[in-house]
Amino acid sequence: MDVFTRLGLKQVINASGKMTVLGASAVSEEVAQTLKEASQNYVDIDEIMELTGTVIAEVTGAEDGCPTSGAAAGIAISVASVIAGTNLTHIERLPYSDGLKNQVIVQKGQQIHFGASIAQMISLGGGKVVEVGQANKVEAEHIEEAINEHTAALMYIKSHHAIQKGMQSIEKMIEIAKRYQIPFIMDAAAEEDFQKYIAMGADIVIYSGGKALEGPTSGFICGKKVLMEACRKQYKGIGRPMKIGKEGMAGLMVALKQYSHKDENIELQISRMKLLCEDLNGVPGLTCMIKQDEAGREIYRANIEVNSKEAGMDAAELLHALESGNPAIYLRHHYVNIGILSVDPRPLLKGQEETIAEKIRLILARGVR
Numbered sequence: 001m002d003v004f005t006r007l008g009l010k011q012v013i014n015a016s017g018k019m020t021v022l023g024a025s026a027v028s029e030e031v032a033q034t035l036k037e038a039s040q041n042y043v044d045i046d047e048i049m050e051l052t053g054t055v056i057a058e059v060t061g062a063e064d065g066c067p068t069s070g071a072a073a074g075i076a077i078s079v080a081s082v083i084a085g086t087n088l089t090h091i092e093r094l095p096y097s098d099g100l101k102n103q104v105i106v107q108k109g110q111q112i113h114f115g116a117s118i119a120q121m122i123s124l125g126g127g128k129v130v131e132v133g134q135a136n137k138v139e140a141e142h143i144e145e146a147i148n149e150h151t152a153a154l155m156y157i158k159s160h161h162a163i164q165k166g167m168q169s170i171e172k173m174i175e176i177a178k179r180y181q182i183p184f185i186m187d188a189a190a191e192e193d194f195q196k197y198i199a200m201g202a203d204i205v206i207y208s209g210g211k212a213l214e215g216p217t218s219g220f221i222c223g224k225k226v227l228m229e230a231c232r233k234q235y236k237g238i239g240r241p242m243k244i245g246k247e248g249m250a251g252l253m254v255a256l257k258q259y260s261h262k263d264e265n266i267e268l269q270i271s272r273m274k275l276l277c278e279d280l281n282g283v284p285g286l287t288c289m290i291k292q293d294e295a296g297r298e299i300y301r302a303n304i305e306v307n308s309k310e311a312g313m314d315a316a317e318l319l320h321a322l323e324s325g326n327p328a329i330y331l332r333h334h335y336v337n338i339g340i341l342s343v344d345p346r347p348l349l350k351g352q353e354e355t356i357a358e359k360i361r362l363i364l365a366r367g368v369r
């Protein structure tokens with residue numbers, strides 16, 4: 001029985017990915033132990049915050065870093081840092097930023113909802129969002145023409161939710177930002193490469209600690225030293241209601257240290273999905289195959305194609321039955337409209353692929369009502 005079941009909640013099997021709504025990540029044994037010990041001891045918070053910044057810097061190749069409670073907090077704190085800097089009077093009056101440089105330029109196709117709105121996170125940090133161009137077409141002129149004496153930053157949001165075509169590239173935005181001497185902020189919340197954007201010349205890069213890192217509920221910002229000092233100082237202001245605790249910082253540090261020499265064990269993931277497919281291919285109406293991630297990442301999922309005539313129900317009905325069961329099983333369903341469900345091996349705990357196969361068999365045998 002897991003802790004959530006003991007507390008009276010339903011058991012969840014997450015086969016869909018790093019989903020915040022399902023609890024994002026399950027941390028390693030070493031990170032879990034760190035969270036426990038840290039929560040039972042005392043520490044100088046300024047000291048652990050600075051040390052966490054140093055660890056973030058080592059892993060990202062940036063000058064310095066700042067831990068956060070998540071990437072969303074990272075957006076608010078980054079924006080606050082470019083508006084208020086380390087000036088305590090300014091820090092204490094945010095998000096009211098009238099009279100300060102406070103405009104944040106964002107391409108219209110990247111003005112997204114990731115579970116909450118990017119624009120709202122920018123506003124929390126005192127930023128005034130300036131959307132440029134059209135949802136599917138932004139020219140470099142749109143960005144340059146929006147720059148004025150109130151511009152605080154240019155911001156790029158990397159996400160599968162954003163429009164992928166017709167936007168100006170990261171390289172182009174960095175080039176413009178440098179030419180006008182404006183900070184460039186990159187939201188790379190779900191990205192796996194913690195060094196790429198710093199190496200490209202971004203001033204501030206924001207990551208989630210619960211996504212690719214598979215760390216505790218947390219986030220981190222990396223970038224230029226003066227800006228990271230300003231980010232950490234926002235905890236005397238708007239950062240306070242989004243603070244990361246001692247456990248979060250300690251757990252984040254350990255997760256970051258593990259990440260650099262973590263091997264994902266892709267072979268094991270593939271062999272688990274192979275066994276799942278062999279099992280499901282014996283079920284009438286199902287065809288299961290291993291498929292690499294559509295964006296080319298090193299993720300190999302089991303794709304289950306549902307032939308509704310033979311299976312007795314369609315993919316959407318099967319998905320619904322799995323989600324409403326106990327345990328509730330969540331599969332990836334980007335292609336449910338064409339009859340395909342997939343199982344992501346990364347968030348699965350030991351043996352859960354067997355539970356998934358068993359439940360699918362049971363549901364199909366029982367049929368729709």
Ligand SMILES: *Cc1c(COP(=O)(O)O)cnc(C)c1O
Pocket residue numbers: 020069070071072073114157158159187188189190207208209210218219
């Ligand atoms: C997930 C995500 C966020 C928020 O990250 P949290 O760590 O959950 O706060 C912000 N921006 C993008 C693009 C995301 O994908």
